[in-house]
Amino acid sequence: MALRSVIPLLEPFLGGNERKYIEEALSANQPSVGPFVERFEHAFAEYVGSKHAVAVSSGTAALHLALRVLEVGPGDEVLAPTFSFVATVNPILYVGATPVLVDAEPTTWGMDPEKVRAGLVRRPKAIVVAHLYGHPASLDVETLQATFSVPVIEDASESLGATVDDRRVGTFGKIGCFSFNGNKIITTGQGGMLVTDDYALAERARHLRAQARLPGPEYVHNEVGFNYRMPNLAAAMGLAQLEQLPEFLERKRETAAYYDGALFPNTGLSPWWSRPPWAVPSRWLYSIQVPDPEGLRRALAAEGIESRRLWMPMHWMATYSGLRVIGGEVAERLHAHGLSLPSSVGLTAAQQGQVVQCVKKFLDRRESLPA
Numbered sequence: 584m585a586l587r588s589v590i591p592l593l594e595p596f597l598g599g600n601e602r603k604y605i606e607e608a609l610s611a612n613q614p615s616v617g618p619f620v621e622r623f624e625h626a627f628a629e630y631v632g633s634k635h636a637v638a639v640s641s642g643t644a645a646l647h648l649a650l651r652v653l654e655v656g657p658g659d660e661v662l663a664p665t666f667s668f669v670a671t672v673n674p675i676l677y678v679g680a681t682p683v684l685v686d687a688e689p690t691t692w693g694m695d696p697e698k699v700r701a702g703l704v705r706r707p708k709a710i711v712v713a714h715l716y717g718h719p720a721s722l723d724v725e726t727l728q729a730t731f732s733v734p735v736i737e738d739a740s741e742s743l744g745a746t747v748d749d750r751r752v753g754t755f756g757k758i759g760c761f762s763f764n765g766n767k768i769i770t771t772g773q774g775g776m777l778v779t780d781d782y783a784l785a786e787r788a789r790h791l792r793a794q795a796r797l798p799g800p801e802y803v804h805n806e807v808g809f810n811y812r813m814p815n816l817a818a819a820m821g822l823a824q825l826e827q828l829p830e831f832l833e834r835k836r837e838t839a840a841y842y843d844g845a846l847f848p849n850t851g852l853s854p855w856w857s858r859p860p861w862a863v864p865s866r867w868l869y870s871i872q873v874p875d876p877e878g879l880r881r882a883l884a885a886e887g888i889e890s891r892r893l894w895m896p897m898h899w900m901a902t903y904s905g906l907r908v909i910g911g912e913v914a915e916r917l918h919a920h921g922l923s924l925p926s927s928v929g930l931t932a933a934q935q936g937q938v939v940q941c942v943k944k945f946l947d948r949r950e951s952l953p954a
């Protein structure tokens with residue numbers, strides 16, 4: 584029988600108006616189409632500082648629509664990170680374009696700007712940059728867009744609330760995409776959001792998310808669209824979650840500060856976060872680098888503590904191994920040494936202490952082994 588995880592890696596925190604709003608949607612008999620969708624969209628756009636927000640059924644759907652509305656298709660190349668969750672890259676394949684995988688940069692883990700520049704030589708149709716583990720990527724998105732006139736899509740799924748120069752990630756590129764999957768900083772069960780300042784792009788995304796149906800009493804569709812709407816029930820939950828986001832971010836940063844203080848410098852671990860002065864990360868998933876992350880993962884699991892290796896580089900997986908990759912060693916190193924520790928908003932001080940004790944015990948044991 585599987586041991587039930589005592590301390591999960593990430594679990595949702597439903598501490599606000601979730602039940603109240605969902606009850607409202609149910610009482611109005613509006614589980615599917617209803618007013619919470621627009622309310623959530625408006626509140627979200629205002630929070631991130633974007634003109635338009637389009638709620639969809641997942642972060643993956645948001646990325647897929649982003650590529651579609653930017654007219655990316657067969658024959659086009661798109662630069663994307665090799666170090667990320669597969670959902671950053673899969674939508675490029677959905678539209679029939681060719682991803683060119685770009686290595687990470689060691690301090691922020693986002694795509695390496697130098698290697699992106701190398702990929703620009705072949706005039707890609709778009710760039711998908713991911714802000715990973717809560718940290719903004721170091722790529723200067725606006726300058727890049729202006730200089731090379733190539734649209735940038737920001738995959739901000741893991742970094743809602745993180746800022747660069749006091750502006751929220753997801754608002755620098757032509758389009759920003761977010762995920763509300765169960766392990767993201769706010770959740771709708773499953774869901775996503777596309778944001779943009781471009782009215783025409785937002786309208787096109789709205790059209791495509793609802794099967795490309797034209798207004799009118801009949802079901803007339805002027806192209807092949809998608810069923811990517813966010814249901815009213817999910818939006819009700821999303822709105823309640825968004826109201827708590829500032830508090831969630833505060834809690835995440837407190838947890839990260841505790842881990843930092845407890846794990847460095849007296850354990851021989853070297854801190855990984857560079858904390859460049861221009862960024863305020865959201866600390867979505869607190870991660871450390873250790874010589875043997877798999878050993879530590881098992882040691883934690885034996886005590887009911889869930890942890891997770893950092894993303895495996897895309898170019899290591901058979902499905903994507905045929906793709907061109909620029910560099911790749913940094914992504915491989917991140918995977919070889921990185922481990923994420925429990926980072927739920929609701930993680931108690933006692934649980935944090937338990938995690939730290941277990942990490943220290945593992946490191947001590949290793950050190951006492953004969954060389």
Ligand SMILES: *Cc1c(COP(=O)(O)O)cnc(C)c1O
Pocket residue numbers: 641642643644667668670671713738740741761762763764767774775
């Ligand atoms: C979670 C995530 C997504 C989108 O995931 P969905 O489950 O489709 O909402 C995309 N990119 C990254 C980097 C993610 O972590």
